[in-house]
Amino acid sequence: xxxxxxxxxxxxxxxxxxxxxxxxxxxxxxxxxxxxxxxxxxxxxxxxxxxxxxxxxxxxxxxxxxxxxxxxxxxxxxxxxxxxxxxxxxxxxxxxxxxxxxxxxxxxxxxxxxxxxxxxxxxxxxxxxxxxxxxxxxxxxxxxxxxxxxxxxxxxxxxxxxxxxxxxxxxxxxxxxxxxxxxxxxxxxxxxxxxxx
Numbered sequence: 461x462x463x464x465x466x467x468x469x470x471x472x473x474x475x476x477x478x479x480x481x482x483x484x485x486x487x488x489x490x491x492x493x494x495x496x497x498x499x500x501x502x503x504x505x506x507x508x509x510x511x512x513x514x515x516x517x518x519x520x521x522x523x524x525x526x527x528x529x530x531x532x533x534x535x536x537x538x539x540x541x542x543x544x545x546x547x548x549x550x551x552x553x554x555x556x557x558x559x560x561x562x563x564x565x566x567x568x569x570x571x572x573x574x575x576x577x578x579x580x581x582x583x584x585x586x587x588x589x590x591x592x593x594x595x596x597x598x599x600x601x602x603x604x605x606x607x608x609x610x611x612x613x614x615x616x617x618x619x620x621x622x623x624x625x626x627x628x629x630x631x632x633x634x635x636x637x638x639x640x641x642x643x644x645x646x647x648x649x650x651x652x653x654x655x656x657x
Contacts, residue, residue: 469620470613477616481609484554491558495565505564506556510648510655513556517644520549524638540618546637547611553644567654569593574654593650600643607637 496503527542570578570586583590610633617626 473616477612485605492561506560509556509560513553514648516549516553517641520546521641604640
């Protein structure tokens with residue numbers, strides 16, 4: 461593909477990347493606050509989903525690492541398959557995450573009695589780990605929004621065969637995406653003792 465064709469492909473997807481990068485976080489924020497029960501739709505909380513979507517985050521992390529190993533070994537096709545699978549896992553995670561939160565109330569870290577309010581005793585019991593949890597959760601959320609355009613731009617540059625530009629942005633995208641995937645597992649492991657209280 462010549463340079464003009466490469467630039468045209470990236471320009472062609474620019475509007476879509478911007479739109480998706482805005483629509484996904486807004487849609488997730490809106491859907492996160494929507495509870496089906498508020499619309500008279502009584503469904504059991506999809507409490508089986510958190511360990512599944514946490515596992516998908518773990519799989520995403522492995523796919524990203526294997527993808528980097530593949531490209532370092534010169535296997536572009538395998539690299540492409542791993543990265544495409546990582547994107548698919550991220551989409552699956554997002555769908556499950558939203559579905560869970562539309563059917564269940566949010567879990568509060570340290571809330572032993574499950575009343576969604578942290579009393580002084582619960583705060584003391586949670587200790588400084590609660591602050592660690594909040595930091596990891598907030599950094600996870602902020603970076604999960606940040607990586608949407610980065611992943612899409614990185615992927616489009618590969619499709620456009622702009623490998624130098626792809627590699628340059630991938631050096632930023634990879635560690636951030638890996639952090640989001642790994643912290644997704646960590647957040648689950650930290651909050652899971654407080655589920656279904």
